Structures are given as C-alpha cells and as structure tokens.
Amino acid sequence: MKIGKKDWLFIGLIGIVAIIFIAISGEEKTKKVPLDDTHKPFYEIVAKTGSKMEADKGCPACHNEQGGISFPPKHPVKPKDGPMRCLFCHKLQKAGK
Template identity: 80%
Template structure:
C-alpha cells in the first residue's frame, strides 16, 4: 500500500495536533483542597451530597470581606456568579 500526498498531509496535521496537545497538558497547577480540620467536613459533604453541594460552603471562609482572600488572578470571585470551587480545586486522596 502506497501512501499518497494527502495521506502524508493528514499524518502531518495529526502529528502537529498531538504535539500541541502534549505541550499544553502539563502538571496540575491549581491548589488541592487541604485535608485539615477546617476542610474535612467538605470531604464528607462531597461523599454524601456531591461537589456542587460542598461548593456552597466555600464562600463562608473564602471571601473578600475579611475571609481568606482570593489571589489577584483568581478567575472567579463569589460576586461573579455561583462558585464552582471543586471544578478546579481537587480533593486530596485520603
């Protein structure tokens, strides 16, 4: 079976797409949720009710009004919409 010019173009494009995918898929950069006494209740809520239910408790401590402040480049703040903390911040394995 002989490869035609179109086959080589397809292979080249597929190789470029794969190279780009591998280049952007580095290590995880977001912080994990600590496994400390303050956050342990959220681990239980995730087990029982899911991540969306646990997300509702995050703004009680993580807020701009005297709580744990967000970093300046944090993509979403509570005033911007519903918090989905556990979408990016993963739980640690026990």
C-alpha cells in the same frame, strides 16, 4: 497501497496536534483542598452525596472578599461573578497523601 500527498498531510496534522497536546499537558498548577479539620466537612459532603456542587456552597463562608480569606489577584472567578465552583479546579486530596 500507496500513501498519497493528502494522506501525508493528514498524518502530519495528527502529529502536530499530538505534539501540541503533549506540550500543553503537564503538572496540575491549582492548589488542592487541604485535608484538615476546617475542610473535613466538605470531604464528608462529597463522600456522602457525591456532589461537589453541594460542597461548593460552603466555600464562601470563609473564602470571600468581605474580610474572609481573600482570593489571589489573578483568581479567575470570584463570588460576585457567578456561583462558586471551587471544586471544579481545586481537587480533593486522596486520604493518606
């Protein structure tokens, strides 16, 4: 079986896609949720219910722009833009890490 020109183009395209995928993948840059007494209730909610969205509901109590722990200037979503989905990007730490 002979490999034709279209086959080589397809193989090249797959190679380019693989190289781009490898180039953009890397270390997570978002901060993890601290495993401390303040955040312990959120870990317990996720462990009990399995719902990160349920745990997200408690974040605005401390993390807000009205005198709480403010967001960095380049933070993509703030409470006024929509529902808080903190645990979509900020991952929970595993016990012992």
